Amino acid sequence: MSANLFLEAVGELGDRYYEEAARYGRGRAARRWGRWAAAACLAVAAAAAFAVLPSLSERLPAGFDGNGSLTAPEIGIGVDRVFLNDIAGDSDAARRWYDPALYDRVVWGREEITGYYGKELTPAYIPQGLVASPQNGTAVAIADKSGSVVADTVWLGFYSGYYEDGSPKLGEEVAACKGISVRVSKLGLFGDCCYLLPESEIKTSDIGGTAVTFGYCATPYGPYDPETHEPAGHYDMYIAEFEWGGIGYQIVAEQMELEELVKVVSSIVCEEGAGNR
Numbered sequence: 001m002s003a004n005l006f007l008e009a010v011g012e013l014g015d016r017y018y019e020e021a022a023r024y025g026r027g028r029a030a031r032r033w034g035r036w037a038a039a040a041c042l043a044v045a046a047a048a049a050f051a052v053l054p055s056l057s058e059r060l061p062a063g064f065d066g067n068g069s070l071t072a073p074e075i076g077i078g079v080d081r082v083f084l085n086d087i088a089g090d091s092d093a094a095r096r097w098y099d100p101a102l103y104d105r106v107v108w109g110r111e112e113i114t115g116y117y118g119k120e121l122t123p124a125y126i127p128q129g130l131v132a133s134p135q136n137g138t139a140v141a142i143a144d145k146s147g148s149v150v151a152d153t154v155w156l157g158f159y160s161g162y163y164e165d166g167s168p169k170l171g172e173e174v175a176a177c178k179g180i181s182v183r184v185s186k187l188g189l190f191g192d193c194c195y196l197l198p199e200s201e202i203k204t205s206d207i208g209g210t211a212v213t214f215g216y217c218a219t220p221y222g223p224y225d226p227e228t229h230e231p232a233g234h235y236d237m238y239i240a241e242f243e244w245g246g247i248g249y250q251i252v253a254e255q256m257e258l259e260e261l262v263k264v265v266s267s268i269v270c271e272e273g274a275g276n277r
Contacts, residue, residue, distance in 0.1 A: 082262065083203035087215035087239060088194040096151070098142050103150065110137040113154055117247060121184055125267035126158050127260045130179045133157030134166045149187075156182040171255070176221040176235050178255040180264060185248050193239055193250070207242070207262070210269045214261075215239040219254070240265050 098105075114120055122132070135157065142151035159168035159179030168177040193215060195202050204211040216238055220231035238253045238261045249268065253261040 082205045082214060082258070084214050084216045084238075084258075085202050086196040087217045088196060098151070103142050103144055106141045106143050106149075108139045108141055108154075113137070113139055116141075116149070116152065117154075117184065117186070119245070121154060121156060121182070123182065123264045123267050124270070125263050127180070127256060127264070129160060130158040131161065133159065133168070134162065152187050153183060153185045156184075158182075174221055174233065174235055174255060175223070176219070176254060180251060180253045180256060180261065182264075183250040183252075186246060188248050193241065207265055208269045210242055210244055212240050212242040212265055212269075214258075215241075216258075242269070244269050 108116070122136070126132075133156065135155075139154040141149050143149050157168060157179065158181075159177055160171070161169040163169055168179060170176060171178055195215060202213060204213050206212075216236070218234040219237045220234050222232055224231050235255050236258075238256070238258050240249070240251045240253075240261055242249055242265065249265075251261060251264060253264075
């Protein structure tokens, strides 16, 4: 895509539909038996939203600076249709054990990561108020004794704050992280994302010509009641999974609006934004 072409992907989502999604999500968390019905209702609500909304667009500057702000030139973002698939949550799959007699751990720095993936992995758009993790730019890959990489997953974090050990801070009002994490892999070794609908019924959304699977879960947070074991509340967690440029992406957004996640995805699949950092 040339620097003069703009990505038409997604844009403004009505507040009413966010509220409806949140209510469906909380109902799912409180009534496990109702998750499948809620998933169908949520998809209908999302479809209805985009059926009645006109094609809108907003101008977002492309390019990324160290503060998470965007700079010119601009990326055009339009409205299409986003389908939300109900998920049980996001949990890392058990890490595979690699026999050190057969495999080596290889520590990658920023140059090695960029060289392997052929690009800078930081999305062109980062929501305001989020800070890059101090651990970004490093990764541990696994290679066999011939030097061939067999595990290549790289994690990037962008959260509202961090503890001294580099882990994301929990909020004061909501005891959970706020921000996004980006996992990338050429080999497809991601954590499990459990969709509640059968695989044949999972819907994808077209973002700039790329098929993106969006998931939603109302996630509980503590403290938990010592007698009833009920959580203090629930927060929104969205997940986007897609492949672009031979790289698989999984992006998790916690306590963020769906629109922000969609903008992050759009900035990745827009080659113009990726090439102007």
